[in-house]
Amino acid sequence: MGLIVQKFGGSSVANADRVKNVARRVVATHLEGHQVVVVVSAPGDMTDDLVEMARGITDRPPAREMDMLLATGEQVSIALLAMAIHAGGHEVISLTGGQARIRTEPVHTRARIVDVDRRRIDQELEAGRIVIVAGFQGITDQEEITTLGRGGSDTTAVALASALGADLCQIYTDVEGVFTADPRVVPAARKLREISYDEMLEMASSGALVLQTRAAELAKQYRVPLEVRSSFVDREGTMITNNSIERRRVVTGVTHDRNVAKITATGVRDEPGAAYRIFRAVAARHVNVNMIIQSVPRHERADISFTVGTADLVAAVEAVRSVAADVGAEDVLADDGVAMVSAVGAGMISNPGVAARMFGALAANGINIELIATSEIKVSCVIRADDVERAVQALHAEFQLDRE
């Protein structure tokens, strides 16, 4: 008997049959004697449809009203799922982000969760109910509806699991777990039984779409026991915990991310504050920057390159142009024909030479590297988007990830 938080994505509740399928899964867990809190996303394409409706009105909807609009998607899901569970004769209640008291900062379209007041959820669980909570949304102190940004339902699930001290947080998705590489690119890719928080975080932030980066971050921070598994196949997924049995392996997985664009400010004056000015301008537009590379200055001028998500390219270029004169930049170049490939593994810490092997494997396949960034357990390379599949295949083979 424990408390389990289960999160189901939009494709898991895309139609009535799928909603009923999720209901069966939730009820099965409940009947095993667990208390269950379920987090759901908006059904299927509803969020996209709502965005489309807003575009029919204006190109620049105010962020507050976008949140008001988009929050309806999850509200539809929680009501339908509660109906399906109720139809099976089980006690259940749905709660909006506001009713579940998921308090966020007063920021729209990408708010962060400040805390969760668990009293209402506790009260419903104590009454023997299955509790369905709308993912992706929260409420401010002023009762304003906020959303957490795309993929925010994962974050809701992990935040709830943490606040409630859950024994397990299960992320149900359309893949069976975390793989050594995207199986659509590498047919020999293998499902991992277990990986560490750090590895999950690096994989999520470098293109593995199974879990939202912020959710991985939060899970790591609060040590939330996490499982990524399939909504459609009842099979064990990948456990994400503090200790990885795959630790002796040098590289655990290879990820890639096509959602990358590169911006370069050329000939920036090599003086204190130049980078600060550029990235302050970028941050002011709420653009997340991934890699930042500054070239070695020549004649007191340097090039500064960085990567952002493709959706943020226009805003990022605008930001850099707005300060180009201040920092003496000669030109601002935008390139959305790039992608990123990364090798991730906790074993890298004690195994030098992973980066060298990676560069060697790419070179052997004639793949040029444009930018490089490393962390303790990851090496990432920006390459041409056209090369990305070959790069992933080459690295998966190089590190022998098809072998158990």
Place this chain on the structure above:
Amino acid sequence: MGLIVQKFGGSSVANADRVKNVARRVVATHLEGHQVVVVVSAPGDMTDDLVEMARGITDRPPAREMDMLLATGEQVSIALLAMAIHAGGHEVISLTGGQARIRTEPVHTRARIVDVDRRRIDQELEAGRIVIVAGFQGITDQEEITTLGRGGSDTTAVALASALGADLCQIYTDVEGVFTADPRVVPAARKLREISYDEMLEMASSGALVLQTRAAELAKQYRVPLEVRSSFVDREGTMITNNSIERRRVVTGVTHDRNVAKITATGVRDEPGAAYRIFRAVAARHVNVNMIIQSVPRHERADISFTVGTADLVAAVEAVRSVAADVGAEDVLADDGVAMVSAVGAGMISNPGVAARMFGALAANGINIELIATSEIKVSCVIRADDVERAVQALHAEFQLDRE
């Protein structure tokens, strides 16, 4: 400079162009120097679509979860309308029923408004904003989302107008005002410039769909100055006030209602408490009863007939059957092939003989009357549904309603 509440129905916000049209109307009022609070319904068929989604899950969705689901419709409308007004460069904010603090009883799918805490709305108006409020929905003391039942947006508008002490409450709809009869049935029907609260209430409750009955009731109770007018044509509608200039007219309008079903319990024992038992059972199922007729008892047995909305027929029959043995009823008959035709006019009070003229006109057209009910200013007859158009035409002619 005053405060105006404007209510727009679902067909007025059914698509992007119509939302923009509503935005123009609202902004025009704002630019005349008024403070404007707007109430909107769910777009077009969205409520029906949501009901359909629920039916895909279960035939008997819990009322609480239906409210959770249906409340999303108006939330979509308020967000889109706020976006359209904002796009025109005006300060605006949308508020859900909960954010607008429209407090209701803790009853689902047909809650009554208990009160409106005007502080949030006042604060937004004082900041110079146009305020858009979701119709049809409210919130309980326990933060539960409730809905007011179909047509509840009219009630929201009148309740807000009353709570805010508005100078005028405009109900924008797809007809140009209140007519002497349904123009689709009587081409010579005339738009009324003004009618009294009592007349509006009787007309609304007897089939005139321009205004929801509870809204008319509330408007009468709190003396809210009301105008019913067209969303699509910018023309004066019908004013509903305490004094009707049409008072000297004996009959102001003829209404009809096809949404009527008749239930008869035959051979009920003529003893104290029999009617009480029947209608307590009906009320327990939240069914609104319209007419009630008890026949003159013969051999200590009487027939009790009453009418309900067709949607409530099954529930009402179940209710009567559940107490049939207790009251000695011989049979419970259900008939949904009936309709109601009514003549309404404040002038009836001082003009006896209206009922007689009405029965005469129906008889002259070979129309049989099954039940009769009267109020001070209304005479209603239940007839066969097939006769309803001819009945309305006959009565409109009899009382010369085509003449100014």
